Amino acid sequence: MTASDRVLVVGASASGLTTAEALRRKRFAGRITVLGDEPHAPYDRPPLSKQILAGDWAPDRAVLRAQDVLSALDAEFVLGDRAVALDAASRTVRTESGQELQADTIVIATGVRARTLPGHEDLAGVHVLRTLDHALALRKDLLSCRRLVVVGEGVLGSEIAATARKLGLDVTLAGPLAAPMAMQVGPLVSGVLAELHREEGVRLRLGNGVVGLASEDGQVTGVELSTGETLPAELVVVAIGASPATEWLADSGLTIDNGVVCDARCRAAEGIYAVGDVARWHHERLGRLIRLENRTNATEQAMTVAATILGQDQPYTPVPYFWTDQFDAKLQVHGFLPTDAEVDIVEGDLAARRFVARYRVGGAVTGVLGWNMPKQARMRRQEIVDAFQAPASIH
Known part of the structure; x- marks a missing residue:
């Protein structure tokens, strides 16, 4: 590549920032633009359900890099403006504000969006947790209520339940599986995790699906189970997984199927790559497509893509890694x-x-x-x- 080449990174979280940093470390001298839909400087997501939600960290502690470090990258950060369309042929991204950003290489790093319970999006007292603003809004409500129900027994739901319980709330964890994180760690370890949550005072109402939310005057009052029972709640957090943020790519011509489908080099099309939670790529050692939602993958995949952009031909074949802290x-x-x-x-x-x-x-x-x-x-x-x-x- 030459110094006149332009790279546009769509997504300003960990994977997007790491892509820009890796390009600069490898002495890419061209123009880098990082487009983000949130107004915040790039921040870390794992602390949101733990340190930020608990109040152990001030929000600015989750910021990934200080402003002087970001400035030293010599990259243009366009924040608070969502990508709404991609013309893959011309490699042009149109934003919500009407900007058109064109580049020689585009890296899609738009991550995922939290799933919601249909029909309850406008109900007061119902939260999801994906962004810093989500975490701050949830913490504010946690400090003024007594009874919380977390819908979803995966990693995020289990972490939120543990954090809220440590804050002294009456917490119930509900979901269709038999134990916390049963899908992620299997029956043996999830059984031990269930014991830990019970000992710490979390009420486990697992093994039954959630069919809806009860409300009164626009305020949530409970969680309705498939058994017909309603779990009383002043506050509800919906943690039922996330969907790749690919709506803006609907007419792009890229293959979209549970993420942006890529080859073994994380290439979605000529000059277009995907990294992080949104990328579904061919893992050569496994012989199949996979998509990972974890912090380690966000950075490791971004570094591999940066190297590929600069001419290194290497497939991305990681051994996945994630962690969780609960109690x-x-x-x-x-x-x-x-x-x-x-x-x-x-x-x-x-x-x-x-x-x-x-x-x-x-x-x-x-x-x-x-x-x-x-x-x-x-x-x-x-x-x-x-x-x-x-x-x-x-x-």
């Missing part, structure tokens, strides 16, 4: 944890809640999970790398 439990997950995997405890003690669990399918290691044993879990990551030599065994 005194710190879980680190490497690889894939299929719900039907064979699980054995290879270090520590399950009863003591300090252990490493190994997940295997067909005899091949697909993942490891450390519960308050981060170093030991990380050391076993190589077993997953070795298993990549037999990709059919990784689910």
